[in-house]
Amino acid sequence: MNRKRGLLFSIVVLVLVGLGMKSTHWMQEQEELKPEPPRSQFQVVQDLVMKGETMLAIFEKHGLDISELFAMRDVAADVHPLRAIHAGQPYRLTLDSESRVNSFVYWINRDSYLQIKRVSTGGFHAERGELAYDKKLMTLSGAIADNLVSSVGEDREHLLLALNLSDIFALDIDFTTDLRKGDTFKVITEGYFYNGRFRKYGNIVAAEFTNNGELFKAYRFEHDGKIAYYDEDGNARKKAFLKAPLNFRRISSHYSKGRFHPVLKIWRPHHGVDYAAATGTPVCTVGDGTVVQAGWCGGYGKMVVVKHPNGWHTRYGHLSRIAKDVKKGKRLEQGQIIGNVGSTGIATGPHLHYEVRIGDKSVNPLTLKFPKGWPVPRKEFPAFCSVRDKMNTHLSATGICEIPTPSGQTTIKTVMDSDERDGISRTALLGSENKNNM
Known part of the structure; x- marks a missing residue:
């Protein structure tokens, strides 16, 4: 998923450079604000x-x-x-x-x-x-002509929207290889307005994407202080664990029941995978969880241990440093940086020792079939269904509404009509909510 996002982000950067954003436009915008x-x-x-x-x-x-x-x-x-x-x-x-x-x-x-x-x-x-923004929910819809970025829109706000949309559906759609001309999408997203003019997008609250004839849906839902996206049945729209805790790595030592230790010069099991990487390379937690250990741990050097749902634990050893806010009891989100690659403890060079344990048993993270993300808890499912049904009503709406454009002008169009500027329809929806007051 990280690789997909990285490639899409590269496209975004190229588009931004091509746009040649003007300082005069920035000044004009600030004059208004x-x-x-x-x-x-x-x-x-x-x-x-x-x-x-x-x-x-x-x-x-x-x-x-x-x-x-x-x-x-x-x-x-x-x-x-x-x-x-x-x-x-x-x-x-x-x-x-x-x-x-x-x-x-x-x-x-x-x-x-x-x-x-x-x-x-x-x-x-x-x-x-x-700035005292007014927050509104808006619908956006469009069709794929070439890639997601050019189809959603190439100004700054739509580039960010495209990245968020690709993240939400990355479990089912590879946005670099799977897109087909004519694929369609519809998004309900927060829109922020100042003095009645559109300024930026906020969170996507619901979305649907039809890829090669198959329909996928996603709904943003909060429970127990956690926010995630789920499909219509309440299943998470992301995997519970990332494939690896860092990028730009190579495996220097595999999981093994019998490995000759390069420092201790003895044969013993190697209960994890060693990823060789430069000192200082960021290390992230592969899944949501709670820190149960963060500090020195013998031969592992500086280590972080994270407890995940259903008895899963992950361990990250030989770190050069542990992030300041990563302490015992700290709740972490998937992808959150917990430290940096190092060679503390018993190590021949900079690398990350990464382990996955289920209960008291270590498992090979390279061959393990990771589960999907945790579904909506049973006790929260009725509340989720209420949100889902409300969003489905708006996703299926085809009424005539006001459509704010990035320039601040407004037009009246049907939800499914296309904006001639970039092939995407923007529709104000569900009223407004004042964010704050200056």
Whole structure:
């Protein structure tokens, strides 16, 4: 699954480079999202942070008093340090008639900004603001013409949507080899709006994909603090375990009942698989679970042991370091980084020792047939069915609704109609929910 996502991500990167995203568009978008309009008596300076530019350089460029920068730096230190500005991000300075700073706004990312304002005492006050989005559920539908990325849409938000959609159905569909021209998809996803205009997509809450005549469905469902995607029968849409806990690896020692130990010089069982990899290579947990051990373990060196449902355990040894937040009792999600490859303990070189145990018995992870992900718990199944049935109603809808486009314009089309711009239909659905207030 990781390999599939990696290939699709490569396609995404190539498309992004081809698009040649313009700074002027970014600036225009931030102008629309500014938290407060400047007063008419103030001079407004808007620009992008240039490569290698610091706040000191920005102040010198605009001929501003450096002493004011020091005061701004101090109040921003615990909010968002001014040394942490990045090239390409927009900022806005509001200056009074004597070119003194009245306010400074720096866009940390698409959703957040740092605002520093002069107060009545003459000093400054800094705060971090979040855009007050309205959240709506939307339907999107389309057909495959070439690949998933070009069929969903090639702007940033649709590239991310395509990646998420491919992840959800990766258990059944290889999106690099299995797609057929004319395959169809429909997605119900969260959409975030600001001042009535579409800004970005959120979580996919339900989806269906018809591949070579076969229909697959997925529903996002939360229970016991865990969020996952399931098919119509409540079966997980991913396997319970990844095939390996790291990428870019080669097997240096297989699972064996009798192996000559290269350091101890004795014959003894090797209850796991050794993956040779460079020191520092990230290691992830292969499945959801809880950490039962994280620390030094004799010949295994630094090791993490994770307990999974149904009596399964996985062990990760010889780590160079264990992630800071990985401690006994910590709940982990599949794919979460737990440490890095090393050669601690008894080891001839950097590698990961990886074991799988079912109960007290070790098993060969290379030949083991891993189960599908854990289904919806029996006690939660009625609640899941309620969500599934509601989403099925909207997936089958063909009414006429408002369709927001990435440019912010709106048109009226039937759900199954195609948007001429990129072959995908976008439909606002189910009302809105205000995310937060500024």
